[in-house]
Amino acid sequence: MNQATSRIADQPPLNNTVIAKFGGTSVADFDAMNRSADVVLSNPDVRVVVLSASAGVTNLLVELAEGRETERRDFLLSEIRRIQTAIIDRLEQPDVIREEIERMLENISTLSEAASLATSTALTDELVSHGEIISTLLFVEILRQRHVSAEWFDVRKIMRTNDRFGRAEPDTQILLELAEQQLLPRLQEALIITQGFIGAEPKGRTTTLGRGGSDYTAALLGEALHASRVDIWTDVPGIYTTDPRLVPGAKRIDRIAFEEAAEMATFGAKVLHPATLLPAVRRGIPVFVGSSKDPSAGGTLVCDTTENPPLFRALALRRKQTLLTLHSLSMLHSQGFLAELFNILARHNISVDLITTSEVSVALTLDTTGSTSSGDSLLTTSLLTELSSLCRVEVEENLALIAIIGNKLSQACGVGKEVFGVLDPFNIRMICYGASSYNLCFLVPGDDANQVVQKLHHNLFEQD
Numbered sequence: 001m002n003q004a005t006s007r008i009a010d011q012p013p014l015n016n017t018v019i020a021k022f023g024g025t026s027v028a029d030f031d032a033m034n035r036s037a038d039v040v041l042s043n044p045d046v047r048v049v050v051l052s053a054s055a056g057v058t059n060l061l062v063e064l065a066e067g068r069e070t071e072r073r074d075f076l077l078s079e080i081r082r083i084q085t086a087i088i089d090r091l092e093q094p095d096v097i098r099e100e101i102e103r104m105l106e107n108i109s110t111l112s113e114a115a116s117l118a119t120s121t122a123l124t125d126e127l128v129s130h131g132e133i134i135s136t137l138l139f140v141e142i143l144r145q146r147h148v149s150a151e152w153f154d155v156r157k158i159m160r161t162n163d164r165f166g167r168a169e170p171d172t173q174i175l176l177e178l179a180e181q182q183l184l185p186r187l188q189e190a191l192i193i194t195q196g197f198i199g200a201e202p203k204g205r206t207t208t209l210g211r212g213g214s215d216y217t218a219a220l221l222g223e224a225l226h227a228s229r230v231d232i233w234t235d236v237p238g239i240y241t242t243d244p245r246l247v248p249g250a251k252r253i254d255r256i257a258f259e260e261a262a263e264m265a266t267f268g269a270k271v272l273h274p275a276t277l278l279p280a281v282r283r284g285i286p287v288f289v290g291s292s293k294d295p296s297a298g299g300t301l302v303c304d305t306t307e308n309p310p311l312f313r314a315l316a317l318r319r320k321q322t323l324l325t326l327h328s329l330s331m332l333h334s335q336g337f338l339a340e341l342f343n344i345l346a347r348h349n350i351s352v353d354l355i356t357t358s359e360v361s362v363a364l365t366l367d368t369t370g371s372t373s374s375g376d377s378l379l380t381t382s383l384l385t386e387l388s389s390l391c392r393v394e395v396e397e398n399l400a401l402i403a404i405i406g407n408k409l410s411q412a413c414g415v416g417k418e419v420f421g422v423l424d425p426f427n428i429r430m431i432c433y434g435a436s437s438y439n440l441c442f443l444v445p446g447d448d449a450n451q452v453v454q455k456l457h458h459n460l461f462e463q464d
C-alpha cells in the first residue's frame with residue numbers, strides 16, 4: 001500500500017478537521033516546501049492546506065501591477081521565473097508541471113504589459129493572485145511525487161467577496177454554503193491544497209483580502225468547515241511579547257486569549273493578519289502558531305481563555321502612521337462638527353483608528369490595518385480638499401504607533417509611571433488610553449520607534 005492510499009484509510013472522522021496555513025517563507029523554495037509537506041503529513045487531521053505565494057513573489061507582482069517600463073518589467077518577470085523554476089527543477093518529474101507554470105508566467109507577462117498601459121485595482125488583484133496559484137500548483141506536485149493523494153482546489157470557487165479590490169471583504173454566508181457544496185465532499189477523497197489571500201467577487205473577477213491575508217483565508221475556511229483548529233505555520237515558533245526580530249529578548253507566549261491576540265494583530269504584530277481571529281472567535285476555534293522550520297519547538301495556542309492573564313501581555317508596533325489634526329474655531333460649543341467630519345471620512349471609505357479631542361481641535365490617525373494589495377495611500381487629494389472646506393487640516397507623516405497590550409489596563413494603578421517613566425528622552429506625540437481595557441497606545445516619531453519598543457520591552461517584560 002502506498003502513502004496515498006494509507007492516508008485516506010487512516011483519516012479520522014471529519015469533525016477533527018485541521019486547516020494548516022503556510023506563509024511565504026514556508027513555501028519559499030523546494031526545501032521549505034518539503035519541510036512544510038512533512039508538517040502536513042505528520043498530522044492526519046490536516047485536511048485543508050492554505051498557502052501563500054513563495055516569499056518575495058507578491059512584492060514583485062505588486063510592482064508589476066503598478067506599471068513599469070520594459071526594462072524593469074523584464075527584470076521583475078525574470079525574478080519571479082527564477083524563484084518558481086528553481087522549485088520545478090528540483091522535482092523528480094519536472095515536466096508534469098512545467099507547461100502549466102509556463103502558462104501562468106505568460107499570463108503574468110501579458111497582464112503586466114496591460115498594467116504598464118493603464119493600472120487598475122481589478123488588474124492588480126488578477127496579477128497578484130498568480131503568486132498563490134503557482135505556489136499551490138507546485139506544492140500539489142511535491143506531495144504527489146511523495147505519493148500523497150493531493151488535490152488542487154481553486155479557492156475562488158467558494159471565497160465570495162465584495163468588489164473592493166485590494167481589500168475585499170468575504171461574504172461568510174455564501175462562503176459557508178459554497179464550502180459545504182463544493183469543498184466538504186472532497187475532503188474525504190484527498191488532501192486539499194488551496195490558495196490564501198485571493199477570492200472572487202459576484203461577477204467572478206479575482207479579488208484579494210489585503211496584504212498578509214492568507215491567515216484570514218485559513219480562519220475563514222476553518223469557520224466554514226467547522227474545523228477543530230487552524231494552524232498558522234510561519235517563520236517564528238509562536239507569538240512573542242514583541243517582534244523577536246526587533247527585540248532579541250522577546251519571550252514566547254505559550255497560551256494567549258483571542259482578545260489579546262486580536263489586539264496584537266490589529267496593532268501591527270505581523271505574525272497574524274488583523275482579521276484572522278474574527279472567524280475563530282465566532283466559532284471558538286483555537287488557532288495555533290508555530291514555525292515550519294522547527295515544528296518541534298512548539299508554538300502559541302490562541303484560545304478562549306487563559307489562566308491569570310497578566311497586566312502587560314505584549315507590545316506591538318505599526319509604522320508609517322499618518323496623524324491628521326483638524327482645527328476649527330466653530331467647534332467651540334457647537335454641535336454636529338464631529339458628525340460632519342466622520343461623514344466625510346465614511347464617504348471616503350476611511351475608518352478612524354485613534355482619536356483625541358480638545359475644545360477646538362481633533363487629532364486622529366487613519367486605520368491602515370489590512371492595507372490594500374496595491375499599497376495605495378488612504379490620504380487622497382479629494383479627501384484633503386473636502387476636509388479643508390470644513391476646517392484647517394494639518395498632516396504629519398512618518399509616525400509610529402506603539403500599542404501596549406494587556407488586561408484590565410484602565411483599571412490598574414501606576415500604569416502611566418511604569419510606561420512613560422522610561423520614555424522621557426522621547427517625544428510622545430499622542431496618547432490613547434481608557435476606551436479599551438486591553439490597550440494603551442501612543443504615537444512617537446518614526447525614527448524613534450525601535451528604541452522606544454526596545455526600552456519599553458526591557459522595562460515591562462525583561463525584569464523579574
Ligand code: ADP
Binds near residue numbers: 024234236242264270
Ligand atoms: P508569513 O509569511 O508566514 O505569513 P509574516 O512575515 O507575515 O509570515 O509574519 C511572521 C513575522 O511576524 C515574524 O517573522 C516576525 O518578525 C513578525 N512578528 C511581528 N510581531 C511578532 C510577534 N509579536 N511575535 C512573533 N512574530 C512577530
Ligand code: ASP
Binds near residue numbers: 196197211213215
Ligand atoms: N502573498 C500575500 C502577501 O504577501 C498574502 C500572504 O502572504 O498572506 O501579502
Ligand code: MG
Binds near residue numbers: 270
Ligand atoms: Mg503573514
